[in-house]
Amino acid sequence: xxxxxxxxxxxxxxxxxxxxxxxxxxxxxxxxxxxxxxxxxxxxxxxxxxxxxxxxxxxxxxxxxxxxxxxxxxxxxxxxxxxxxxxxxxxxxxxxxxxxxxxxxxxxxxxxxxxxxxxxxxxxxxxxxxxxxxxxx
Numbered sequence: 361x362x363x364x365x366x367x368x369x370x371x372x373x374x375x376x377x378x379x380x381x382x383x384x385x386x387x388x389x390x391x392x393x394x395x396x397x398x399x400x401x402x403x404x405x406x407x408x409x410x411x412x413x414x415x416x417x418x419x420x421x422x423x424x425x426x427x428x429x430x431x432x433x434x435x436x437x438x439x440x441x442x443x444x445x446x447x448x449x450x451x452x453x454x455x456x457x458x459x460x461x462x463x464x465x466x467x468x469x470x471x472x473x474x475x476x477x478x479x480x481x482x483x484x485x486x487x488x489x490x491x492x493x494x495x496x497x
Contacts, residue, residue, distance in 0.1 A: 374464070377465055378469055381398065383461075383462035383465040383466055383469070385457035388453070388454075388457050388458065389457070414432065417430055417432065452484075456477045458477065460481065463477055463478050464478070
C-alpha cells in the first residue's frame, strides 16, 4: 500500500508514453533515420524539464521521500566512457527498437516478443556487473 502512488504514476507514465507513440518501433526507426522530429521533441522536452527540475531541487533544497537529504553528485569527467557507453546503448536501442522504459510498456501492451529483449538486457546488466571492476572507468 505504501508504494501505490508510485505504481499509479508508473501506469500513468506508461499510458502517456504508449499513446504518444514513444514506445513505437516505427517512431524509433524514424528517429534513427532522421526522418521525423517526433522522438527528438519528446527526448528534448524531457531533458529540458529534467534540467529545470534539478535546478529547482538544488535551489529550494527539496527533500526526498522520507524527508531525506537529496544528494546530486556531479558525474566524473571523461569523453571515452560516454562515447562508448552511448554508442553501445544506441546500438542496443536501434537493434531492439526500444530503450529500457518502453520495453516494459510494450510488454504491458501485450507484445510478448519483447520479453526476449528484456531478458537479454537483464543478462547484459548482470554480465556488466560481473566485469565492472575490471573495466577502466
